[in-house]
């Protein structure tokens with residue numbers, strides 16, 4: 001039974017997750033799926049108190065140490081909402097622990113913790129970068145991975161805070177109408193509008209900002225993926241009266257990076273992601289009183 005004491009226990013001691021039988025992992029995955037299923041693809045948060053904070057967390061990639069440190073700071077500072085921008089698994093040493101920990105937080109505090117879909121919440125990336133193999137090795141049956149995919153299939157893509165601050169994993173898509181198309185949709189609605197939004201959903205998870213670029217250009221990341229410049233970024237932001245965009249998806253040696261006249265903040269929440277010879281501090285973003293501030297984790 002994944003009751004409150006059970007969830008509190010693994011939230012406190014996530015290293016225990018690696019010892020759990022699949023029946024517990026399965027219950028966590030299914031319960032999380034049930035919750036995400038009922039959320040909108042474009043989440044909307046409205047804070048009426050200027051002192052309330054929303055924290056936005058970037059890529060974790062199996063880095064349990066950084067994730068645990070973040071949760072300690074969250075317990076201490078008590079932001080009203082916490083939004084993970086995705087890429088919880090792949091590459092790091094504690095991928096299952098990180099995913100199950102984030103889902104346990106979601107199940108325990110469903111109106112406080114939120115998770116958006118990153119490009120690594122997909123089967124193709126998990127096969128290429130390790131989580132699929134780790135899971136198969138641990139549980140000895142690749143069919144069980146379908147329960148992970150069922151969670152991926154119902155994750156939201158964007159979050160809008162106070163109608164002016166947009167959060168997503170990668171970047172803005174070419175289709176400027178995408179937020180109007182997504183508004184109000186739930187995961188079950190994707191199938192009926194798939195043709196009109198599929199390309200944009202990929203770009204939301206994959207696109208990158210690029211200084212000194214005009215328009216959209218092909219990305220080194222692969223076909224259909226784009227880099228976007230300040231002009232199209234401003235068009236998109238003006239279309240919806242947005243003040244800031246917060247995204248993740250790229251690691252920077254300084255921990256975070258501002259783009260486009262400090263209207264786009266790029267964060268990354270896995271410390272020393274490329275190893276100790278290419279160090280980076282982990283970062284996150286704090287939204288308070290409609291301002292965005294980057295923070296480094298000490």
Ligand SMILES: [Mn+2]
Pocket residue numbers: 059087118119120169248249250
């Ligand atoms: Mn990514």
